[in-house]
Amino acid sequence: MIGTVFMLCVSFGLTNCQVFADKNKFCYASYSESQLRPSNTLGMHRTSRTENPIYSRRAVPVSRGSSWWTDFPVLPLVFANSNTIPKGPCREQVQRYLKGLANSTLWAVQMFDASTKYPNGVLHGQTKHLGSFDQCYNLRAVLPPDEFSDIEEPDEVEGRYCLVRLRYQRKDVVPKRPQSFNLDFDPNLSVWNAIEYRGDFRRVKRHSVYLSLCVPASCSSQDVTTALTEPLKELANARQIHLDVTVKPSLCQARSDVPEDFTVGLKVFLFIVVALFVLVVASSWYDSSVYSLEKAVKGNEPRDLFLCFSARRNLRSIFDTGNIHPGLDCIHLIRFFLTAFAILAHRLMQYYGYPLVESTYLEKAYTVPFSMIVFNGPIIVDGFFGIGGLLLAYGVLHELDRRKRLDFTALILSRFLRLTPLYMLVVLFNATLMPMMGSGPYWESRVGFERDNCVKNWWTNLLYINNYVRPNEMCMFQSWYLSVDYHLYIMGLFVLWAYWHLPRRLGYPFLCGLIALGTAIPFVITYVQDQQPIFLGLPFMVEARRDPYFVGHYVKSHMRIGSYMVGVLAGAIVYDHKNATWRLPKAWSRVLFILLAVGFPIISQALAAKYFDPNSELHPLETAAYAGFHRTAYALGICSIVVLITIGDGLDFHYNFMTPRWVPPLARLAYGAYLLHNIKQIYDIGATRSPRVFSINNCLWEFVSDMVYTFGISLLLSVVVEGPIRKIVKFILTKRPSKCPAEGSNSYGIKKIN
Structure with missing residues (x-):
């Protein structure tokens, strides 16, 4: 007035x-x-x-x-x-x-x-x-x-x-x-x-x-x-x-x-993008207009590498929907679902600490028991780790049975070369072009914060140590997952090498012992240090990288050993069952599917409700137990889907439900979507001009736009960057075929899932 x-x-x-x-x-x-x-x-x-x-x-x-x-x-x-x-x-x-x-x-x-x-x-x-x-x-x-x-x-x-x-x-x-x-x-x-x-x-x-x-x-x-x-x-x-x-x-x-001149970094980024698009256009034209299988000369390696950039070949690889293995086929839907849920959870985090017209709606959401599926959403990452360990175990055991040895250097280098080019391109985008694409009240505090972190600490991302080195200044807050996954991948190679050399009567207890160790680590840390058991997303939290629990515990590799080893054990079971003739009875298969695949993930999420309730009485031993077991239980529930469909009987409906034909292409774009989705979300917050209303309707509409944007751009980058790089890596590190390999089978002899 x-x-x-x-x-x-x-x-x-x-x-x-x-x-x-x-x-x-x-x-x-x-x-x-x-x-x-x-x-x-x-x-x-x-x-x-x-x-x-x-x-x-x-x-x-x-x-x-x-x-x-x-x-x-x-x-x-x-x-x-x-x-x-x-x-x-x-x-x-x-x-x-x-x-x-x-x-x-x-x-x-x-x-x-x-x-x-x-x-x-x-x-x-x-x-x-x-x-x-x-x-x-x-x-x-x-x-x-x-x-x-x-x-x-x-x-x-x-x-x-x-x-x-x-x-x-x-x-x-x-x-x-x-x-x-x-x-x-x-x-x-x-x-x-x-x-x-x-x-x-x-x-x-x-x-x-x-x-x-x-x-x-x-x-x-x-x-x-x-x-x-x-x-x-x-x-x-x-x-x-x-x-x-x-x-x-x-x-x-x-x-x-705002600086008006192009920086050196921005010029480098634009040069790389233009060069990649030129390569894709030229390779696609050559593949469709000039190249002929009948006239192809075998052993022409420069031509074969050039054809790895063909958009037609990369699109064919993405949209291939062939079957692999009853249990492994289900991983496509699991991966897509977990990626979509991670995008939704990160969208929800944009409501924390930023302008809201009516914060009481968000506050009261914590009192709804069903909301724990969302507010305790960070637990879904352990499903990713479980699936990663499962795929690694299946592939490595196949490699060991086939070659009787394991080339650790080639496998670690292959993993690095497959993940890093697209990863570093997104980091370079955040550091150079992204800050010039808008403005807003929170632009500098969000986009500028991301820019400064990427300019200063890009090398920690490149070396996959950003979850231990300067985690409070991490470039791309979701990138901690890649570092943890890379560390556990290396650890998993040595674990599986040891498991393969052991008789199975000792190998399975060996893996169970590692699961127990991975469960004990967060249990002891939580109890001794009197820590909270989970990452709490709260209304006043502006930036996750300033949360002590997030940077001190949540992003650490040693806190995720249990989840990954559950996946390794599941992968070993699936692989060892390929020559078995017995199957789990129908009744037990269906009961265990409900108990493990449905019950464990829901219960492990729902039990977190008391930690979001300030009226709860928290007992140190109970809190430590939840910190130790809930991640392992969630990974067990997710991995049990693959195991039960592999060894169980009477789960035809479950298998058909888990393997729709539209899912495999989207699952292959999940890596790019995970890297890209936060760009749109921080853009929305940085460019906002007015407070928003927290509601289910608004969250879902923003989630739909996130999915369309991120998976659409991920498709483009998969054709231009991810697909060509993966094929080139396979071309170099495996026996060189007469032409650039299609995205058929990986070096372990199974069709590529991830």
Whole structure:
């Protein structure tokens, strides 16, 4: 209301409104008793500055009926009237800004209009108020020389958009933890009951409010902090409130901060992309117009390598739907489902710590038992590890039986060369081109944060050590999975080599012992260090890489040994059964399928509900047990699908359901989709201009667009990068055939699943 009245005053040039103070004063939007008396036609009482306490620089007593909520400061006016702005270009342009407001100059009013005047909906969790980003960010004006300045050259002013965090709490009052947490509050009690943080981690922190402020671009984030701290502190002290003002550089951006020239890295990225597309186009043309199998000369290796870039051959490999093995065929659907669920879970994480209109919807979702399938979604990664161990075991055992030896160097190098080119191309994109593709209130804090991490720590991704080296500055937060998978892949090679040399009566106990070891590691760490058992996605979490549990435990390879070894054991069972004639009876097959494949994943996720409930009593031993067993149990449930369909009887319906013809192509695009999906998600957050509403409908619609974008681009990159590189690696590291190999079988003799 006050902001509206102010704009009317400025627009009509009415000086009797007295909303401005001179250079040594500042003003607030305040509903004091004097302003509630009969007013003029514009709704504001004509009162002198000495009568109205809001113009006084000294601490003022609180009048009856006046409180922090009614005396909330009008931030742009506090800034413009601040006497603590350091001398320099910022202070000079702020003085011109203040004069421009008094004269109703367009650029100055535009700067004021882009700023937040008063927060709304804070009690329901709308703590981030974004104002008008584009109106501020695109502001540029050439000002005539100041008549009171010695400088005769015209001055240029641009807008800088900042998000100012105001964190407030009562002085000398320590919020007491209630006996029982409840998301609903008695409306007749103090508002502080709903505002103060009392230990309910499900709730958005309402005592921390972000307000947008448009200032001249010559002012830095430190200048804004200095300008606001002292005057806001006076207001807060008068109300017995402690107020903390923070303006992060990443949330204070101007168009002039963005470099206009192409960097060397960007030129390299564009050169690589253009070169790859030229190769694909040329190879596809040669394959379809010139190359002939009848006239082909055997042993022409340069030509065969060139044909690996043929789009026709790579598309044929992607869309091949031939059968391999009853159990292994099911992995396509499992992989696609887990990838889709990971994309949905990461989309949900974008609602944490970012603008929401009604945070109560998100908070109350934690009280719904079924929601654990989503909120405990990080457990699905252990399904990936289980499947990875299963495929490795099947392939390595086949290789050992066929060749009686294992070329560790070739296998490790092959894995590295198959995964890394596309991986590094996405890292290079994040570091170079992505930051230039948009803008927004959170652009620098999200996209810029990703850029800086990738520029600084790309080598940790290349060496697959980013989950141990600088994990809090990890490039691409989901890339920890690749490092863990690579470490466990190497470990799995040696484990399977040892298993193959053992008699089966000792080999299976050996693998079970490793599973027990992998289960004991998180159990002991959780119990000894008194850690939480799972990664908790909570409403106030802005960035996972700043969460201590995420960087200290969740991303570590030694915490996932149990899940991977479950997959290795499952793969050994599937492989050893290929020459067996017995099958599990129908009744046992169906019972075990329900118990293991359905029950274990659901139960292991659902049991996490108590850790999302602040009213739960947590016992250290029980917590450690859950930390140790839940990941292994989930991987066991996923891998049991493959095992039971392989060795069980009477599961024809289950097999047909698990092997639709449309799934294999999508499953082969899962790796690219996993690398790419977060790009669209951080773009959406970085470019957002307004708060969103958390709802099932919105989550699903955004999930659909994520799937279409990521799998569509993954198809393109699979044809241009992933497919050619994998075929070239196979061409070089295996016996060289007469032509570039199709995506048929891998070096282990089974058709490629991953």
